[in-house]
Amino acid sequence: xxxxxxxxxxxxxxxxxxxxxxxxxxxxxxxxxxxxxxxxxxxxxxxxxxxxxxxxxxxxxxxxxxxxxxxxxxxxxxxxxxxxxxxxxxxxxxxxxxxxxxxxxxxxxxxxxxxxxxxxxxxxxxxxxxxxxxxxxxxxxxxxxxxxxxxxxxxxxxxxxxxxxxxxxxxxxxxxxxxxxxxxxxxxxxxxxxxxxxxxxxxxxxxxxxx
Amino acid sequence: xxxxxxxxxxxxxxxxxxxxxxxxxxxxxxxxxxxxxxxxxxxxxxxxxxxxxxxxxxxxxxxxxxxxxxxxxxxxxxxxxxxxxxxxxxxxxxxxxxxxxxxxxxxxxxxxxxxxxxxxxxxxxxxxxxxxxxxxxxxxxxxxxxxxxxxxxxxxxxxxxxxxxxxxxxxxxxxxxxxxxxxxxxxxxxxxxxxxxxxxxxxxxxxxxxx
Numbered sequence: 001x002x003x004x005x006x007x008x009x010x011x012x013x014x015x016x017x018x019x020x021x022x023x024x025x026x027x028x029x030x031x032x033x034x035x036x037x038x039x040x041x042x043x044x045x046x047x048x049x050x051x052x053x054x055x056x057x058x059x060x061x062x063x064x065x066x067x068x069x070x071x072x073x074x075x076x077x078x079x080x081x082x083x084x085x086x087x088x089x090x091x092x093x094x095x096x097x098x099x100x101x102x103x104x105x106x107x108x109x110x111x112x113x114x115x116x117x118x119x120x121x122x123x124x125x126x127x128x129x130x131x132x133x134x135x136x137x138x139x140x141x142x143x144x145x146x147x148x149x150x151x152x153x154x155x156x157x158x159x160x161x162x163x164x165x166x167x168x169x170x171x172x173x174x175x176x177x178x179x180x181x182x183x184x185x186x187x188x189x190x191x192x193x194x195x196x197x198x199x200x201x202x203x204x205x206x207x208x209x210x211x
Numbered sequence: 212x213x214x215x216x217x218x219x220x221x222x223x224x225x226x227x228x229x230x231x232x233x234x235x236x237x238x239x240x241x242x243x244x245x246x247x248x249x250x251x252x253x254x255x256x257x258x259x260x261x262x263x264x265x266x267x268x269x270x271x272x273x274x275x276x277x278x279x280x281x282x283x284x285x286x287x288x289x290x291x292x293x294x295x296x297x298x299x300x301x302x303x304x305x306x307x308x309x310x311x312x313x314x315x316x317x318x319x320x321x322x323x324x325x326x327x328x329x330x331x332x333x334x335x336x337x338x339x340x341x342x343x344x345x346x347x348x349x350x351x352x353x354x355x356x357x358x359x360x361x362x363x364x365x366x367x368x369x370x371x372x373x374x375x376x377x378x379x380x381x382x383x384x385x386x387x388x389x390x391x392x393x394x395x396x397x398x399x400x401x402x403x404x405x406x407x408x409x410x411x412x413x414x415x416x417x418x419x420x421x422x
Contacts, residue, residue, distance in 0.1 A: 014226055170398050173394055183225070201405075202378075
């Protein structure tokens, strides 16, 4: 069974997955890197990093994944549609290493990167995109990579099988929220577990009942 | 030093302190009692309850408190202003046991209840109300009892010294939010700690730096 999984998706205490004022140099707007410092401090990210709770969670990002789906807001920046040379925010060897599907109304030709990542551009509903990504994943799982609006749309459509959130104890005040009215009661379909780490981050997992 | 303290304030994963559709019979609207089941399950609430992390936190509610401030939305219900016989939602012996100040534009005469609780009605700013409550507390601390908008207003005014939140792993989708744009960066003035309990609730404490 090929699952749809969310990993390492960081939100602030007030539920923002990214700050306000995103541009090519400020991928998370006024949030800067504050939502992800806990991740950069792990051994997974860098030698000499911490090997505890945070590290145990971040390591789940790669194994078993055969494709990723992400929103154009994650892949690009406001205005990327007018920049034919833009190839994503992660340089020549992106950390996805699989077919990676970008949801956008502004499709373009696929881009093959180093390390196994190929960017494909899809103008499709969440269900259609997941079907396409599953075929490309060749039996493996599909990671739903964000941003916040993409995860919200997939959750609302009942398509997420596993979701790992990292709640960072900061109050951003503004930005793009993960939660929305359409998600009322979403927890009923999941086993929800929480564990706080010494870093101050609280890991919350949603595991679909019965999988 | 008389501190202003928040205790046992429960919010959903998406940050709601109460649901939508509050009335005299539905004090928390469509949230029902789901934000507080963790509290009812403790020894503090009932004999035979659990004695772990949740219980350790809830017990801090009373000790050292000499007065409470709450909003009219907590004390009353939509329409209480037209009900001269309304005496709060907690019966003849309310769980406050101190002078208790209700913030409202619709003031009325003070009401003396059993067990040491006297309701006073104040049309005042957060700072003015805190000054009044501190006098009544006679050197003890003042509890800021909620609801969400009252806590947000006191936080935004820089008046809270200690805040204990209980984040309950449900998604309410609608209601009254604790967080707001005016609280951006509020964590910078506090030591923030988090601990998740076996109940699934995550306790988050804000302790003002230097107190």
